[in-house]
Amino acid sequence: MPNNNFTHLLQDLMQQVGISSFKELSRTAGVSERQILRLRQGKVKQMRVDILLKLSQALQITLNDLVNSFSVSSEQEENSSNSGLRNHNSALRTDEQNLLQEIDNLKREYERSQLALAQQRELLQQEFQQTSIQILEPLLLQWPTAAQRAKENQQLAAIKVVPLVQKPLEKLLQLWGIEAIASVDEEVPYDPQWHQLKKGSSQPGELVKVCNIGYRQGNKLLYRAQVNPIEE
Structure with missing residues (x-):
């Protein structure tokens, strides 16, 4: 039955x-x-x-x-049991197939995301390079000529060459939000957070003289300014 x-x-x-x-x-x-x-x-x-x-x-x-x-009968019981087992196995196979499909979809989505990220990174890098090249354009175009003239004429005043390097560099640092810590030969109160002694010793607050400037980006320290104690 x-x-x-x-x-x-x-x-x-x-x-x-x-x-x-x-x-x-x-x-x-x-x-x-x-x-x-x-x-x-x-x-x-x-x-x-x-x-x-x-x-x-x-x-x-x-x-x-x-x-x-x-x-x-035993045969009916066995058939009923086998039918239930077949249904159970079929459900398991369906669940497994759905899980594998979901994993495959996730892999594809991950690959698409990685590709999009790589393309975006390349685009940003190209934009960064293009902006930097535009700022450094005077240096790129004029520096080789200035360097050659300096070799040919050792009496050429350095003050004529300095702006070729200084102005593009200042623009580039400004674009990146990088600020100089003090300036060369400036006397400032010693602050171990922003200054590094090249020789001797000083207490915080004592005047020191800057020999190499440092840089910071916002509140982030990039390079400490190197300083020396002021000899009385």
Whole structure:
């Protein structure tokens, strides 16, 4: 019987003895309707013998015939079990396929993100290089000529060459938000956070003289200014 449902079989046997309902069968056999439900479900092996005997007498069949008619065969049980196992395995395979598909989608999305990031990084680098080249343009175009003239004429005043380097460098540092810490030969109160002694010793607050300037970007220290104590 499909789904281990023996209701139709039981109804046929009831009709043969003139019993019209399960409730009437319950009264006639003297058993509960719950026991009749168990019989309809093919759960004969779980029912007591005295209950089965009462039902067989009410249905006017032998106990052996009742048990045989309403028992689920081993083959049916195995088929039912195998069917459940197949359904379970099928569900597992579906879940596994969905998981693999999701992982594949994540990999593809990650690859697209990495590609987009690489393209953006390259674009930013190109923009940075282009901006830097525009600022350094005078130095790039004029410095080789100035250097060659300096080699040819050692009497050429350095003051004429300095602006070629100084002005583009100042513009570039300004663009990057980099500030100089003091200036060369400036006398400033010694601050170990921003200054580094090249020789001797000084206490914080004492005047020192800057020999090499330092740089900071906002509140971030890039290079400390190198200083020397002022000799009295």
